[in-house]
C-alpha cells in the first residue's frame with residue numbers, strides 16, 4: 001500500500017514536472033529583463049535583448065505559448081536564424097514543427113533526430129537548463145592610454161602562424177562535429193596547446209544522443225589570482241549541406257587567433273588565470289560552449305570576461321578593416337571595455353556595436369550562464385558569403401589575413417589587460433617569506449611564516465575549486481592525504497595575497 005502511494009506520488013510529481021508550458025516573453029527593457037529573472041512564475045532557459053524562452057506552469061497575458069508540453073517529447077528546442085524568404089524551403093527540408101516565426105528567425109521543435117542550420121545562418125539549442133543573467137561581478141579596467149608591454153605582446157603576432165593554422169584546419173576538408181576529421185582536428189589543437197606547456201584537457205559532452213568531438217580547454221595559471229579567469233575561445237567544428245566543409249573563415253580563423261594568442265601569452269606570467277577554449281558543435285546550436293559554460297557556472301568559476309573569436313578573415317571588397325561587436329545590453333560593461341581598448345590601440349579603426357540578426361555564437365553560452373561575454377565579428381551584413389559551403393577556403397572566403405591579425409591584436413589586448421601582466425614586485429610582499437614544503441608534497445604540507453599575525457590560507461585545485469581552507473600564524477602542517485595527484489595552488493591572504501604552486505604526489 002505504502003509503495004503504491006509512493007508510486008502515485010512519484011507519477012504526480014513527474015507529470016507536474018512535464019506539465020509546464022514552453023513560452024516566449026518579449027523583453028521591454030533591461031529593468032523588465034531583471035524582473036523576469038526574479039519572477040517565480042517562470043523558469044528562463046534562454047534570454048537575449050528582445051525575448052526570453054521559458055517554462056511556466058500558468059500562462060499570463062505577457063506570454064506567447066509555444067508548446068503546452070514543454071520538453072516532453074524533445075530534449076531541445078532550437079532558434080533557427082533564417083530570413084523570411086527562406087523559411088518555407090527550410091521547413092520543407094527539415095523535420096521540425098514551427099512554434100514561432102518572425103522576419104529573422106524560427107523557433108522550432110525538431111521531430112527527427114537531427115536538425116540542420118539554414119544555409120549560412122546560425123542556430124541556438126535551448127535545453128531544459130535554467131539560464132543565469134550575466135552580471136559584471138568585477139570591474140573592467142578603465143584604459144585611457146597605451147600600455148607598452150601590451151603593445152609589445154600584440155606586435156608578436158605573426159601572420160604566417162595564422163595562415164599555417166587556417167590552412168591546416170581547412171585541409172581536413174570537413175570538421176562536422178562528430179566526424180573523424182573533427183576528432184583529428186581536436187587532437188591537433190590539443191597538441192598545439194600542450195606544446196606551449198599549458199594544462200590541457202578534453203572536455204567531453206553529447207549532442208542529444210550523439211557523442212561529439214570534445215571541447216579542447218587549455219589553462220594558463222595566474223600567479224596572483226589563479227581562481228579568477230579570463231577566457232577566450234573559438235569553435236573548430238564546421239558545417240555545410242554539401243558534405244565538404246573546409247570552414248576556413250568559419251571558423252579556422254578564430255581558432256588561429258586563439259592559438260596565436262596562447263603562443264604569445266604563454267611566454268609570460270599574468271595575475272589571473274587565462275583559459276583558451278576550442279569548442280565543438282557550435283554549428284549544431286552552440287552545444288559545446290553551452291556544456292562548458294554551464295559546467296563553469298555550476299562549479300562557481302569566477303570568470304571575469306569571455307572573448308569570442310568566430311570569423312575574422314573576410315573583408316568585403318572596398319571596405320576598410322573594422323570590427324562589429326555583438327553583445328546583449330546587459331553586458332554593456334564588457335562592450336565598453338572592448339571599445340575603449342580599440343580606441344586606445346587602433347584609434348583610426350571603426351568599431352560598431354551591432355545587433356546580430358543572422359545567427360549567434362559561443363559568447364551567448366557564456367551570457368546565458370551568468371558571465372560577461374562579447375563577440376567581435378568581421379561584419380554584420382557583409383560577412384563571408386561562402387561560409388557553410390565547400391568554398392569556405394583561403395582566397396575566396398579568407399581574403400584578408402591583415403584583418404585576422406587585427407582581430408588577434410584585439411584579442412590579445414583584451415585578455416592581457418584583463419589578466420594583468422604580473423609585475424615582479426607583486427610577489428615581494430610580507431607574505432613572500434612563507435615557506436611551503438615539501439614540494440612536491442606527499443601526505444602532509446607545512447607552511448612556515450617569518451612574520452606573526454593570522455593568515456588565511458586556501459588550497460585550490462586545477463579546476464579552481466577550494467579543497468582546503470585554514471588559518472595559521474607562524475607555522476602549520478596540513479594533512480593532504482585525501483588530495484589526488486596533480487597541481488594545486490596555495491593562496492595566502494592577508495593585507496596582500498600570495499599564491500604558490502605546489503605538486504601533490506600521493
Ligand SMILES: [Zn+2]
Nearest residue numbers: 250251310311
Ligand atoms: Zn562560426
